[in-house]
Amino acid sequence: MEQTNIENTFKTLDEMAELIEQRLELPYIDSLTKGLEFLFTGEILENNNNLLIQSLEKKSKAIQLESLEQEEIRKAIQLTVLKGMQGATQQQHLITPDTVSMFIGYIVQKLIKPEKTIRLFDPACGSANLLTAVLNQLTQKVDSYGSDVDPTLIQLALMNANLQKTEVEFFHQDSLSPFLLEPVDLVISDLPVGYYPNDVQADQFELKADEGYSYSHHLFIEQSINYTKESGFLIFVVPNFLFESDQADKLYGYLHKHAHIVGLIQLPESIFKSESSAKSILLLQKKGPGTQAPKQTLLAKLPSFKDAPAMNNILAKINNWFKEEGI
Numbered sequence: 001m002e003q004t005n006i007e008n009t010f011k012t013l014d015e016m017a018e019l020i021e022q023r024l025e026l027p028y029i030d031s032l033t034k035g036l037e038f039l040f041t042g043e044i045l046e047n048n049n050n051l052l053i054q055s056l057e058k059k060s061k062a063i064q065l066e067s068l069e070q071e072e073i074r075k076a077i078q079l080t081v082l083k084g085m086q087g088a089t090q091q092q093h094l095i096t097p098d099t100v101s102m103f104i105g106y107i108v109q110k111l112i113k114p115e116k117t118i119r120l121f122d123p124a125c126g127s128a129n130l131l132t133a134v135l136n137q138l139t140q141k142v143d144s145y146g147s148d149v150d151p152t153l154i155q156l157a158l159m160n161a162n163l164q165k166t167e168v169e170f171f172h173q174d175s176l177s178p179f180l181l182e183p184v185d186l187v188i189s190d191l192p193v194g195y196y197p198n199d200v201q202a203d204q205f206e207l208k209a210d211e212g213y214s215y216s217h218h219l220f221i222e223q224s225i226n227y228t229k230e231s232g233f234l235i236f237v238v239p240n241f242l243f244e245s246d247q248a249d250k251l252y253g254y255l256h257k258h259a260h261i262v263g264l265i266q267l268p269e270s271i272f273k274s275e276s277s278a279k280s281i282l283l284l285q286k287k288g289p290g291t292q293a294p295k296q297t298l299l300a301k302l303p304s305f306k307d308a309p310a311m312n313n314i315l316a317k318i319n320n321w322f323k324e325e326g327i
């Protein structure tokens with residue numbers, strides 16, 4: 001992977017998005033999506049602006065898709081998405097940071113044997129940065145699925161996957177409504193945090209709030225467990241306060257009934273804007289024949305990703321935990 005390839009691709013994608021932003025007066029993220037679509041199809045839909053098309057054709061010549069690696073394309077797209085989301089007020093629209101995606105990829109490789117073909121699902125896939133970052137780390141055959149309610153982000157996710165030549169089946173829907181999807185072996189998801197406004201839909205879930213709005217992150221956990229095979233694994237990015245909220249007892253009770261809590265790993269606070277927005281990685285296994293709770297839950301607090309010796313130390317401890325648990 002070449003840093004200059006990533007930088008040059010980012011620069012061109014950014015210029016294309018800015019051009020569309022100016023000419024079509026669209027927000028940057030929507031313009032980026034259209035730019036990626038142009039790169040993939042050579043067309044820009046709903047537009048007869050020949051001047052724009054000519055300028056895009058000229059600019060896009062600087063990107064030689066065939067000579068780029070999947071990770072170079074993903075990282076360049078990620079940089080443009082990050083630019084587009086700068087100052088985003090809605091926290092749930094944020095892209096999953098690379099460091100977190102890489103760490104989740106490492107955990108997946110520990111949990112799933114490389115020779116096994118798997119079905120993988122991200123029900124809050126956003127731009128598909130987390131999903132494709134994990135897919136790019138896996139060596140086995142993976143049938144992958146992603147869903148998001150946001151029309152721009154799901155289109156962005158589709159173009160992101162297409163340009164990386166990664167096959168993903170995307171659903172554009174509220175992920176708390178039913179899916180036409182057979183259960184999967186593994187769910188990975190950076191969950192949207194907050195209240196879920198649809199009380200009628202929330203009523204379908206054991207984890208609905210007894211009073212008032214339900215927490216969407218709780219309902220996402222239940223929905224994900226519903227679409228996971230028995231004994232399958234789930235890896236979520238969750239707020240640190242998950243087990244301290246007013247509905248935490250209900251969540252505990254539900255998890256105790258349906259899953260094993262395999263681990264809870266606190267991410268470095270330095271990668272989040274504030275202590276209250278800091279997150280952890282929750283590892284679950286859906287109960288199934290022969291599954292049992294780990295002898296000891298994996299509890300860890302990650303140091304700054306920049307502190308290599310401390311990071312190596314904690315990874316050695318985590319590797320040791322997997323060995324002792326026989327996973």
Ligand SMILES: C[S@@+](CC[C@H](N)C(=O)[O-])C[C@H]1O[C@@H](n2cnc3c(N)ncnc32)[C@H](O)[C@@H]1O
Binds near residue numbers: 093094191
């Ligand atoms: C933290 S972001 C995920 C970022 C993603 N992992 C990435 O790398 O780009 C959470 C996502 O949940 C989506 N979301 C929120 N509520 C949803 C719902 N009810 N159904 C489906 N997606 C939802 C948001 O649109 C957002 O893209």
